[in-house]
Amino acid sequence: MEIKLKNGNVVSVDDGASCLDAAHAISEGLARSAVAAKVNGNLCDLSAKLNDGDSLEIVTLKDKEGLEVYRHTCAHVLAQAIKNIYPTCNLAIGPVIDNGFYYDIDFKTPITQDDFAKIEGEMQKIIAANTPIERYELPRAEALKLMKKYKEKYKVELINDLPEDAVISFYKQGTFTDLCRGPHLPSTGKIKAFKLTSLTGAYWRGNEKNKMLTRIYGTAFEKKSQLEEYLVAAEEAKKRDHNKLGRDLGIFMTSDVVGQGLPILMPKGAKILQILTRFVEDEEAKRGFMITKTPYMAKSDLYKISGHWAHYRDKMFVLGEIDEHGESPDGEEIMALRPMTCPFQYQIYKNGLKSYRDLPCRYSETATLYRKEASGEMHGLIRVRQFTLSDGHIICTKEQVEDEFKRCLDLSYYILDALGMRNDVTFRFSKRGASKSDKYIDNDEAWNNTEAMMKVILDDIGIDYVEADDEAAFYGPKLDVQIKNVHGKEDTLITIQIDFAAGESFEMQYIDVDGTKQYPYVVHRSSIGCYERTLAFLIEKYAGAFPLWICPTQVKILPITDRTLDYAKQVAEQLTFKGIRCEVDSRNEKIGYKIREAKLDKVPYILVVGDKEAEDGTVNVNRRGTEEKQTVSVGEFISKVVEEDEKKIIF
């Protein structure tokens, strides 16, 4: 029979041949490196039988899918090793993830990372035995019987939840059998380099009401050298971790007595935030936003109107005693710190009758917000309990939503460009989708309309986005601008949201052309996101070597001896007068010592001033990242830095 290949060639094989047979027919080298196959586009085992006319693609470790098959098999080897050592444990699931795999296991007695060596040793034995891996399918009843025999209660649950028509397949390697869709490597001996990396807890089926299982993370690579490289790269990434670097650089700190999720911005960090805030507020003003300054707290009455009291109360810092219904037991006034700015800005809109001529009404605020995140969720500057959001709300007609939405995105693009982060973000269209969770406002029609409306806008803009169900805000869908930290974990940097409910629930109205009262739409948006979080990503992106316009210290002036200290101070005064942020290192140290420190500080410009410079009115300039030194007049240096600062040049 004849099998079609991806490159258009045709290969002849015997009837009943497998994918591996076909690979042998193509070339011995390919057969050796084969790990799986794609038959008519479907990923399958090498042992899968071919039919005449099938199209075939041999998958190797060079392919993403190939590496996933390899890692998935490694997860099975892990499961087998664990079953060998801890026969009473129950297996849950063991999928492939971005950089490796994990397996969730219910141990009867807890294990620790110290047990990894033993488990890895057992895995090594399984690999050395090079046991063939065989696939077989069972009807549902027999599949259940088999898993019940092995006392694998989680697998029983998984099988029960499979759809009626699902093919239930198993993979057997020696004495070990696991429920699995596959595909897998043909034998365990193909695995060359693996390592167990961490041990954590994870809820069964991701639901916090379920039992917490033990999750073992691991990774595997084609070659030992690649594994080593990966581990070294992971170590390197940790050095960029804002949570470490930000503290080392004196940008922020935390204090046990202040509390969790309450980072303290030190002078350098505060300076950066001031620079960013001024930039953002000025840019927003240019784009028609009116700045507001609203209270940090309000009575529960406000949050009852906004829906926060019903949907968000457990995440708020409430001042005063309340019962389970959110009411004061003795009728006292209940205040709460604000988790959002929206309802406050709506009050401004409502102050006075609005005409269609007043729309769009754009309010922005650098808003400090408070959210009572669960204790285990805090992380450096990325996830905190008090933060400052570049918040804003546009109240507009339905017809204006599209244009306003695009303008918001344009502003965020402009800011991301200035930060040099435009290429580091991805977009997520966060919908309610099919979710019927009661965390969302109950209005199917409005949800469907608004989600459809946002999709039209996004497609029209032509941005590349992924759709995500059950990720919406409680009042409407969002476009989330996502970014990954050094550990590969994704977070939302910026968000733009369409709200169909606020107009009516807050009774915000406008008088339309025809004299009728109408409810407006609201676009919730952030321009730079939350300043603390954005700062965290800036630290990680630049490893502390910020673009000049963001640097708390842009220039360090180093006198060679005390003789030129006065001249250094004079230069500093001139720079400061022109708005350049500079420092003089007046310590009695050798120039090499001062240079070293200034370089470790990642200051964009180092100016060395000695007798020569003092005499000529010049400075000797070294720019960060280069070894070049150039002597220029003070005036020339100032113009250069001022220009670079204004243009927000990234280098």
Add this chain to the structure above:
RNA sequence: GCUAAUAUGGCUCAGCUGGUAGAGCAGCUGAUUCGUAAUCAGCAGGUCGCCGGUUCGAAUCCGGCUAUUAGCUCCA
């Protein structure tokens, strides 16, 4: 909140099986006044995260709390 781990001078780390702490860097002082990534010498600095327990005696063992980290859940 849940699972696991961690907590020693500003930082990085020693401190074996319980006998109340040490180093390097940073800091300070003195000498040195030096031309592009660490000058030399000296000094000072810690009730070992907090509270309690066991013990003749706790940084070390046990418990509680606080904070931090990796995840889960959640989320800007």
